[in-house]
Amino acid sequence: MASAFETAWTCFEVTLQDRVAHIRLNRPEAFNSMNRAFWNELPAIVDDISDNARARVIVISSTGRHFTAGMDLQNFAGVGGGGGGTGEGPRRPDIAGEASRAHLESLQDAFSCLDRARMPVIAAIQGGCVGGGVDLTAACDIRYASAEAFFCIQEINIGMTADAGTFPRLCRLIPQGWVRELAYTGRRLPAEAAREIGLVNAVLPDPEAVVAHALAVAREIAAKSPLAVAGSKVMINYAREHDTETALDYLRVWQAGMFPAADMAETFKARQEGREPDFPDLRPVHRGM
CATH class of the missing domain: 3.90.226.10 (2-enoyl-CoA Hydratase; Chain A, domain 1)
Structure with missing residues (x-):
């Protein structure tokens, strides 16, 4: 397609x-x-x-x-x-x-x-x-x-x-x-x-x-981490629709499964080396079978 x-x-x-x-x-x-x-x-x-x-x-x-x-x-x-x-x-x-x-x-x-x-x-x-x-x-x-x-x-x-x-x-x-x-x-x-x-x-x-x-x-x-940006959008949208405690719990679940540790490491390394960080793109998702 x-x-x-x-x-x-x-x-x-x-x-x-x-x-x-x-x-x-x-x-x-x-x-x-x-x-x-x-x-x-x-x-x-x-x-x-x-x-x-x-x-x-x-x-x-x-x-x-x-x-x-x-x-x-x-x-x-x-x-x-x-x-x-x-x-x-x-x-x-x-x-x-x-x-x-x-x-x-x-x-x-x-x-x-x-x-x-x-x-x-x-x-x-x-x-x-x-x-x-x-x-x-x-x-x-x-x-x-x-x-x-x-x-x-x-x-x-x-x-x-x-x-x-x-x-x-x-x-x-x-x-x-x-x-x-x-x-x-x-x-x-x-x-x-x-x-x-x-x-x-x-x-x-x-x-x-x-x-x-x-x-x-x-x-x-x-130029930012696509995973961190995607997570921010998910969290903002979720917080908009839910009360604070429910949104905080969902944030904990998200971070437990998708915390971008590798992107954070790349950010710190890039700063030490005086360059822009290089982050991977999100992966494609497939709908249906």
């Missing part, structure tokens, strides 16, 4: 340099809206990079004026609808609702793959980060934005509730009052305000600068 870097994707461009995988949303003529192909391609790309340890860090950026305009609703007309069965029987909204739930689970999973990735994921955001773009970036480990960037929970403006991951993740990233104001009003949150409330780590002058900054941070992370 071709790797993520060897495949011609419809919605993305994927490159690898300095152990950093760079995924670019690549439909600028459509404001990088999320069509059907997007939802299939993103998890395929991220899972391939993660499962095969093809990179040590992933950076997600975009092209054109906006990071993304969010979901392309024209591609989802009729999904989960219909009569809920075959034949001439009465409509069954309950059966149609079950199908809609299953479909929504697949959309949510397209962003949950970023949480599951074994390496950190950094978002470099320019222009509008609208609707599903908020879902996507909220699932990343680190977010940077350009000065003109803005975030918008657009769903309320079209008469629906955001459902692909915004609320479960955003409520852990920024104060709940901000989540509620943005969700209820559909207002734009400018980049500098996003930095002030902790949604983004830094604001850079322009789109080129934000991508350069994200890649520089990614290269810095890629």
Whole structure:
């Protein structure tokens, strides 16, 4: 099977340099809206990079004026609808609702793959980060934005509730009052305000600068022990979902089985020898048989 870097994707461009995988949303003529192909391609790309340890860090950026305009609703007309069965029987909204739930689970999973990735994921955001773009970036480990960037929970403006991951993740990233104001009003949150409330780590002058900054941070992370970085991501994600004592116990279990003693020894040796440490990559994992 071709790797993520060897495949011609419809919605993305994927490159690898300095152990950093760079995924670019690549439909600028459509404001990088999320069509059907997007939802299939993103998890395929991220899972391939993660499962095969093809990179040590992933950076997600975009092209054109906006990071993304969010979901392309024209591609989802009729999904989960219909009569809920075959034949001439009465409509069954309950059966149609079950199908809609299953479909929504697949959309949510397209962003949950970023949480599951074994390496950190950094978002470099320019222009509008609208609707599903908020879902996507909220699932990343680190977010940077350009000065003109803005975030918008657009769903309320079209008469629906955001459902692909915004609320479960955003409520852990920024104060709940901000989540509620943005969700209820559909207002734009400018980049500098996003930095002030902790949604983004830094604001850079322009789109080129934000991508350069994200890649520089990614290269810095890629120089560290991949095992230690992976462990840090696992622990942070676990602590986010559990109480302190449970998270401490899980940390003890992780360290008991995966303490990177060899990487620590390499770090000290490299310092003594005046060189950069050389760490092994994570091993590929195989799904199924």
